[in-house]
Amino acid sequence: MKQFFEHKTPLGEHLIKLKILTAGELEESLSLQKKWGTRLGDIILAKGFCRAYDFYSALADHFNCPFVDLLKNNPEPSLFNTKDLAEYADLLVIPWKKEGGTTVLAVADPSQKAIDFALERFGENIDFVITSKFDIIWLLQNNADEFFSKSAVNELAERKPMHSARQVFTHPQLIGLALTCYLLVLLICLWPVETLIVVNLLISVFLLLNFGLRAVLTWVGGDRSIDVKVTQHMVDMLDENTLPTYTILVPMYKEAEVLPALTRALRQLDYPLSKLDIKLILEEDDTETIEAAKTLGLEGIFEIIRVPISQPKTKPKACNYALNFSRGELVTIYDAEDKPEPDQLKKVVAAFNMAPDNTVCIQSRLNYFNANENWLTRMFTLEYSLWFDFYLPALEALKIPIPLGGTSNHFKMKVLREVDAWDPYNVTEDADLGVRITQLKYRVGVVNSTTYEEANSQVGNWIRQRSRWIKGYMQTYLVHMRNPVHLYQSLGHIGFWGFQFFIGGTIISALVAPILLGLYVFWLITDTTVLNPIFPPLAQYLSLFNLLFGNGFFIYISMLGAFKRHYYSLIPYALTIPAYWVLLSIAGYKALWQLITNPFYWEKTVHGISSYQVDEKQEAEK
Secondary structure, three states: OOOOOOOOOOHHHHHHHOOOOOHHHHHHHHHHHHHHOOOHHHHHHHHOOOOHHHHHHHHHHHOOOOEOOOOOOOOOHHHOOHHHHHHHHHHOEEEEEEEOOEEEEEEOOOOHHHHHHHHHHHOOOEEEEEOOHHHHHHHHHHHHHHHHHHHHHHHHHHHOHHHOOOOOOOHHHHHHHHHHHHHHHHHHHHOHHHHHHHHHHHHHHHHHHHHHHHHHHHHHHOOHHHOEOOOHHHHHOOOOOOOOOEEEEEEEOOOHHHHHHHHHHHHOOOOOHHHEEEEEEEEOOOHHHHHHHHHOOOOOOEEEEEEOOOOOOOHHHHHHHHHOOOOOOEEEEOOOOOEEOOOHHHHHHHHHHHOOOOEEEEEEEEEEOOOOOOHHHHHHHHHHHHHHHHHHHHHHHHOOOOOOOOOOEEEEHHHHHHOOOOOOOOOOHHHHHHHHHHHOOOEEEEEEEEEEEOOOOOHHHHHHHHHHHHHHHHHHHHHHOOOHHHHHHHHHHHHHHHHHHHHHHHHHHHHHHHHHHHHHHHHHHHOOOOOHHHOOHHHHHHHHHHHHHHHHHHHHHHHHHHHHOOOHHHHHHHHHHHHHHHHHHHHHHHHHHHHHHOOOOOOOOOOOOOHHHHHHHHHHHO
16 A cells, blocks of 8 residues: 655754754754644644744655645535535545546645545545645635535524524414413403512512522532632643643634734643644624734634624624534633633643533633723622622532533533534523533533633623623523423423523513512602502512512622622622612613514624723733
8 A cells, every 4th residue: 555644854854954943943842742742743833933834835845745725726626525524624634636546635634544534535546735724724614614604503403493592482482472461461451459469479479589599509609619629739730741632712703903912812821832723713704803813923723714604693603613623622712802811721621630521511700800990890790700609600519500601611522512512593602502511411510710801891882792691591591491391300400490590580680670670769759559459568578678688688799709709899889789780671671672573683792992901902912
């Protein structure tokens, strides 16, 4: 059998001979190779010691193979097989052309796996040319973008339609809603006072139980023993030779201005660079950001993934598309403005090592680097401190589905693909995925590592973001309540009721709060007795208890969240939480309206507007 990719001298020496690499760079690369356990070429590209074009040209010369620029010499489309697209992307090899009876393949990674794949698909009459991995990724997108795009949009909806939000309301849900409304109107017509009393009591009891769940979560989350604590010693004990390849997905849209700070933050991650597989996921029509990324001259760990224009135009669809080109064993998502702690990836690896085998996701904590910018950022920080430092660890401990945050959740790639990844029709895709994987008996953990984001500092921008989140919660609730019996069986007693009050309670609280508050203010100002019939003593006491104790309770636990984070300057601002709830209710009603009129619309959150962010960008550009 013909031998492929023979060479006479080591690659490093060959690169020095061609003056592509200096002796010092080779020495550093060889030292890192011993430490990281990856191939020399991957290290050279990851460190940016030479241009990718020059490296792959030299690699072709090293193996005495022709070098082909695929952007100038396109492959024959007839040779592409959609069933093999995953292998093309993973092995970085594609069939290029037919020469007589020989199939010539272009390869960027001349490995035994690539040879074995070619022999299996095309028989022994094969030959190879060398090309750049970036050419292969770009050509795959150009030649198979329709296939990848349809898969990103339709895979979950076609394979598991009950888990897809593509259908907003099912027919049974619409019938149930219509019957409920009809029955409520009928009862009000027949027994108006009695019906309103019952409705009033049901809402009050629901809110009371909702407060009760959050009290339990705060109590459980405050127990230090439930935290997944990865110590510095555990991180130091990790052998970098054995660390897995890590894919980082960075979906962006019209955010060219934050690219310098973003790439700087990713370079500072304490992880072997040659084991990072970073995808800058950019929409096809976002030419400004695409050009900005190209002009940065990024190292080989960065790849630009251009997402074709299609509907729905959402972040989960873009991430699904990018998964086709991802080669990591673990995968995470960072937003454009994120600043993860440098050792986060290593902490996650350590957390997976100590977690049960059915743990498929580790959620890092989120907080804000511009907490003290204005009142809104302070309130946002208080909310997130409570959410990620108390609620999520407690949800995990009680086996209640965790609505994942939209960033810094770390997955086992194999399982993520098995569950069909994210729902492109759900605008809070990670919250939905957290519920879905819990139903499948997988676990989600929380690790003691924080990613710092930019808190919204403008009210309009905040409402756009929050209305999308609440709309996604509504979608998630509707999807997973299509079969309540199955949900109950898959989650158990605590998980099912926890879902009702944590997901459902968030929605209901946002919608009923302004109504109840309005009634209370009306009674307080006018001292009217017109409401007395629907507020008998029991209903009155419950409502006042919820109003006074509920507000006081949330003020108190928000103070706890700030105290745990050592954000002592934020503690007094917890007293203004009732004003923050007014904004939540505005966002809630906007979400409800959009759920009915435009369910898949992705409200774009504008990043890079913080004065803190401007300072970071200027520092990155120095």
